[in-house]
Amino acid sequence: MLLRIHRSLGVTVWMTTVLRLIWRKTNAELPPFPEGMSQLHRALVQISEYCLYALLVIQPTIGFGAVLTRGRSFTLFWGHMPPLVPHYPTVEAVLFSLHRVGAWALGLLITAHAVNALVHHFIIRDNTLARMAPVLGTERGIGELALERGDSQTSFGR
Ligand code: HEM
Numbered sequence: 001m002l003l004r005i006h007r008s009l010g011v012t013v014w015m016t017t018v019l020r021l022i023w024r025k026t027n028a029e030l031p032p033f034p035e036g037m038s039q040l041h042r043a044l045v046q047i048s049e050y051c052l053y054a055l056l057v058i059q060p061t062i063g064f065g066a067v068l069t070r071g072r073s074f075t076l077f078w079g080h081m082p083p084l085v086p087h088y089p090t091v092e093a094v095l096f097s098l099h100r101v102g103a104w105a106l107g108l109l110i111t112a113h114a115v116n117a118l119v120h121h122f123i124i125r126d127n128t129l130a131r132m133a134p135v136l137g138t139e140r141g142i143g144e145l146a147l148e149r150g151d152s153q154t155s156f157g158r
Pocket residue numbers: 003006007008009010011013056059060061063064065067096099100103106
């Protein structure tokens with residue numbers, strides 16, 4: 001039962017990520033990087049973002065491949081999948097090892113991503129979290145940011 005939920009959630013993660021990538025390529029408006037951000041910082045942020053997307057696609061694919069190469073039927077969502085390929089014990093073992101490594105890598109990246117967003121919001125106190133998730137509605141106005149930082153004037157001289 002738990003594995004059925006695990007597999008179904010994993011496939012859902014895969015589909016959601018693919019839809020997100022299609023949306024991102026066709027419709028999404030990505031906010032520009034803040035002006036003062038160094039090239040190195042920008043590159044690191046982009047690399048970590050691409051790695052996250054890659055793992056969100058690769059990890060479920062590997063899990064699915066591992067289950068397929070067991071050569072047995074398995075449950076997925078509300079249905080039953082018949083054995084679609086023969087049993088390949090070596091491939092199965094390699095894929096499950098990769099699945100374990102991928103889970104650690106994904107866990108580390110997601111934690112780093114979340115910690116960075118929280119550091120920006122609560123310690124650096126800038127708009128990064130609002131730019132990452134506008135739906136949260138946490139955007140801070142320039143005046144509010146300036147007041148929190150103790151500036152007497154904003155860049156608009158108010
Ligand atoms: C984001 C997606 C996924 C993540 C983060 C993930 C993570 C994990 C983790 C942490 C384990 C335990 C590994 C261990 O220490 O043994 C595991 C096991 C497993 N995963 Fe996934 N998984 C994902 C997607 C999938 C998918 C899509 C499938 C299959 C359709 C799948 C099938 C399995 C199976 C069958 C096991 C049990 C392996 C065993 O029998 O030891 N996973 N997964």
